[in-house]
Amino acid sequence: MLKDKIAVVTGGSRGIGKAIVMELVRAGASVVFTYLKSDEAALKLSDEAKELGGKAEAVKSDSRQYAQAKSVVDETIKRFGRLDILVNNAGIIKDKALMLMEPSDWQEVIETNLTGYFNMSKACIVGMMKQKSGNIINISSVAGVVGTPRQTNYASAKAGIVGLTKSLAKEVASFNIRVNAVAPGYIETDMTRDLKKKDELLKLVPCGRLGKPEEVAKVVAFLAGDESGYITGQVIKIDGGLAI
Numbered sequence: 126m127l128k129d130k131i132a133v134v135t136g137g138s139r140g141i142g143k144a145i146v147m148e149l150v151r152a153g154a155s156v157v158f159t160y161l162k163s164d165e166a167a168l169k170l171s172d173e174a175k176e177l178g179g180k181a182e183a184v185k186s187d188s189r190q191y192a193q194a195k196s197v198v199d200e201t202i203k204r205f206g207r208l209d210i211l212v213n214n215a216g217i218i219k220d221k222a223l224m225l226m227e228p229s230d231w232q233e234v235i236e237t238n239l240t241g242y243f244n245m246s247k248a249c250i251v252g253m254m255k256q257k258s259g260n261i262i263n264i265s266s267v268a269g270v271v272g273t274p275r276q277t278n279y280a281s282a283k284a285g286i287v288g289l290t291k292s293l294a295k296e297v298a299s300f301n302i303r304v305n306a307v308a309p310g311y312i313e314t315d316m317t318r319d320l321k322k323k324d325e326l327l328k329l330v331p332c333g334r335l336g337k338p339e340e341v342a343k344v345v346a347f348l349a350g351d352e353s354g355y356i357t358g359q360v361i362k363i364d365g366g367l368a369i
């Protein structure tokens with residue numbers, strides 16, 4: 126249960142982030158979530174949370190920009206008095222073979238999927254250290270663990286998240302702050318909608334199907350709660366066996 130907990134989720138308007146927002150709300154947390162463009166989807170999600178009797182407030186904010194990340198954290202603390210849980214989820218792909226990858230494709234993916242996670246973590250860490258409790262959950266990917274062709278930019282960012290997670294976990298454990306990551310495989314969202322050769326890829330998944338956003342969200346909620354109190358610095362794969 127996450128009753129009375131305050132959470133920030135980046136990239137909550139769609140896909141895995143949306144499922145995480147709803148799962149945390151169902152568990153009793155009040156949630157602030159960010160997004161970049163999807164105004165309509167964000168408003169709809171806030172309404173859905175309200176219908177459940179919960180709170181999910183949308184903030185249009187670019188996690189690539191440190192000032193914007195800091196403002197989301199500061200405003201959340203001003204509004205709710207504290208911040209207990211940060212879920213770094215906002216991500217993009219720009220898949221190309223390395224020989225065709227433009228420096229801008231590299232830069233954009235690293236800035237969103239890795240620098241954004243640094244920005245949000247830095248913005249909230251001092252507050253969590255002062256309150257002597259906190260919980261950060263980073264959404265990595267199996268791409269960052271085993272590598273994927275045409276995703277050198279994305280896999281590098283996702284592997285970077287693994288390093289960020291393990292290093293920060295060791296750095297702040299004595300302040301009662303836990304830092305973990307999940308590494309999803311192929312999950313059914315907009316990001317995988319146009320995946321090329323989907324049938325061939327599914328043959329590599331022992332479970333034989335795509336995962337559901339809710340299946341990631343359940344693990345994130347577990348990591349966010351006290352039931353996982355002795356788990357830190359871990360990277361939990363949620364991939365139907367893809368990376369066994």
Ligand SMILES: NC(=O)c1ccc[n+]([C@@H]2O[C@H](COP(=O)([O-])OP(=O)(O)OC[C@H]3O[C@@H](n4cnc5c(N)ncnc54)[C@H](OP(=O)(O)O)[C@@H]3O)[C@@H](O)[C@H]2O)c1
Nearest residue numbers: 136138139140141161162163187188215216266312314316
């Ligand atoms: N789907 C998969 O198979 C899979 C597998 C492994 C890992 N992941 C990871 O899981 C996370 C979520 O993926 P998804 O499939 O749910 O993606 P998605 O459906 O494309 O949703 C991405 C979310 O991130 C937001 N976003 C993008 N750039 C942002 C920025 N600069 N600042 C704030 N928000 C931003 C988007 O906002 P807008 O709606 O406003 O654009 C949207 O809410 C990502 O980190 C992804 O790498 C996904």
